[in-house]
Amino acid sequence: MERAAANDRDDAGAQARRWIARLASGSMSAGDLAGLNDWLDAAPEHRLAFQRERRTWQDLASLEEAFVPATHGIDHAGGPTPRRLKPVATGLAIAACLALVSAMPAVRIWFQADYASPGTQARPIVLADGSRAVLDADTALSVQFDHGERSVVLLKGRAWFDVRHGDVRPFRVRAGAGVIEDLGTAFAVELDGPDVDVGVTEGSVRVTGGTGRPVRLTAGARGRYGSGAAQRLAAIDPALIARWREGELLLRAVSVKAAIAQVSRYRAAPVFVWGDLPAAAPISGSFRTNHPDDALDTLIDMRGLQQMRLPGGIVIVRAPTE
Structure with a gap:
């Protein structure tokens, strides 16, 4: 019995290390994170193993460096002129960069989280x-x-x-x-x-x-x-507090940028605000959390903003051009 229990712990530890290695890679998608959630909930020893292995990784001084781009030593000023990318390739490249920027902070938080x-x-x-x-x-x-x-x-x-x-x-x-x-x-x-x-x-x-x-x-x-x-x-x-539990997002006199941030948490892909948005009256309203794109389109139309949709569902919102 003791040997079987030890084997179970070893198996859980190995699985936890694989999950953490994937987290450290920065390539985890929302579906992958949901799979990690399911694995953590499947058995108490899974969560204990994850916490134990996570502490080990957090103790490694080099871990933080994995999330810092190695840009030093690169000088494009004297190099050859880069090729002009096709619009589709440019959109894909921008989307990939924005997705990476969005994912990196979430991955760091996952190393600390017990529930997410x-x-x-x-x-x-x-x-x-x-x-x-x-x-x-x-x-x-x-x-x-x-x-x-x-x-x-x-x-x-x-x-x-x-x-x-x-x-x-x-x-x-x-x-x-x-x-x-x-x-x-x-x-x-x-x-x-x-x-x-x-x-x-x-x-x-x-x-x-x-x-x-x-x-x-x-x-x-x-x-x-x-x-x-x-x-x-x-x-x-009191019934109006935390209405998001019922699938309703209540906005009370918030800026359009804050409203966009609130709505974007319910989208699978992130929303980025490019530059400063024009000052306008605060926004108050009620939106359904299961229709975030409808809410986003409404906010954009209300304030006359522009949006650019990139591959992967990423949206960039900016002020109208003159």
Whole structure:
């Protein structure tokens, strides 16, 4: 029995190393990442093996260099004039470069993540303590439960948590420069660059930003912090918080660039904004997450923008030309 268990661990370790090698190659597609998710969920020893092998790779000082383009030592100024590429070849080349640029940060996050939803749909999960969570599309988090604390780190995107009670250990979500502590509740957390938004659907939480005193939020209340103190936002109906769980994207007075970023998380291929977009009134509206291209076309038409569609579904949005 012990030999069989050891063989199972060895097999899981070998599979984990193969997955990590593919991640390090930077060639993982959304379908490949979904396959990794399925493998991780298939057996507890798979996730343990992945975490163990991931720590080994993270300890290698050369790992980060795999994601840095080796551009030094290349000088095109005195070289021969490059051949003019055909439009189709140019489009393919641009698409390939943009896809690589888009994939590299996601791969790095995958080395840290215990759970992720790399596709275009939200993903429900159950944590080790029985708490439930829903990860929106393009979201990743890591989990560390020990004797003193249940700790979750939101690495990317947004998630909703329904915390199981009866456990004396505090449940904390770390995002950006601050932390959100459960006080008997269900709540959503969104990481948007350096800023973090929090909304409570039930109960209450304690929100502590990068500096300042903590803020307590109850059902319907919302808060935000960056590197500074947490601030309260206008309260809303709790049923409107994290509506993306129901396939509905609610935009409230956001810039067109932010709206495009929100919609693009539900597309299989990325959307890039080229240059500055003209200043315009903020956008508010409701879109279905299962029809992101319809939402994107609507936003582009509303603001008179231009779009270029490249192979692989990549879209470049830019201001109208004069």
